Amino acid sequence: MDSESLHSAKDLRRSFQALARKVLNRNISVSELDELSQGINNFQNEITANEVSKWWQSDVTFGEMRSNAYRNRSLYQGPFHMFSPELNWDKYLGPNGEGGFKFHVTLSDLYEGPPLAVHGGYIAGLFDELLGAVQSLSQGGTGYTAKLEIKYRAFTPINEELIFSGWLMESSGRRITVRGQCAHGEQICSEAKALFLRPSERQISNG
Numbered sequence: 001m002d003s004e005s006l007h008s009a010k011d012l013r014r015s016f017q018a019l020a021r022k023v024l025n026r027n028i029s030v031s032e033l034d035e036l037s038q039g040i041n042n043f044q045n046e047i048t049a050n051e052v053s054k055w056w057q058s059d060v061t062f063g064e065m066r067s068n069a070y071r072n073r074s075l076y077q078g079p080f081h082m083f084s085p086e087l088n089w090d091k092y093l094g095p096n097g098e099g100g101f102k103f104h105v106t107l108s109d110l111y112e113g114p115p116l117a118v119h120g121g122y123i124a125g126l127f128d129e130l131l132g133a134v135q136s137l138s139q140g141g142t143g144y145t146a147k148l149e150i151k152y153r154a155f156t157p158i159n160e161e162l163i164f165s166g167w168l169m170e171s172s173g174r175r176i177t178v179r180g181q182c183a184h185g186e187q188i189c190s191e192a193k194a195l196f197l198r199p200s201e202r203q204i205s206n207g
Contacts, residue, residue, distance in 0.1 A: 074129065085108075133166075154184075178193070
């Protein structure tokens, strides 16, 4: 995916979410809603581009291209997914120097649960996205999420910069253990622990 396409997709996502926030927060009349709906339907009917393959389909190249195909259309970070937030990624070292990743994100009221706070379910999804990326640092291939435990320690504010960080704890056999946290400034808002399981030989052969 070229940088120009990604830039345009991010612009479209911002415009789409700005519209979504107006629909969410304003008392729009029935006639205005009908007009918006008709306009959007007209636009989408004019899109004639070919469908792209899903990242998991066999005709998508393995390795980095498959990883990019997933990230670009992910619910939690993909520029081509209109409801994903923008995540700014970087490398991260855990408390004892373990390898990991982190990202900065600011979530609007599109993701609000409690008053002025991010919905706990969406926080869980962001942790799964982060820790799933961290597990790729292990030796021996990646796995699927088998368990995700989250401890919510404080409300996570909307419209404020949050830092999600995760690090690799253990990788042995099929099991990969990863930890993470979400912080707002000095406040730890939530902590997570995830277990990923690499597919068994039988699952791989059946796949």
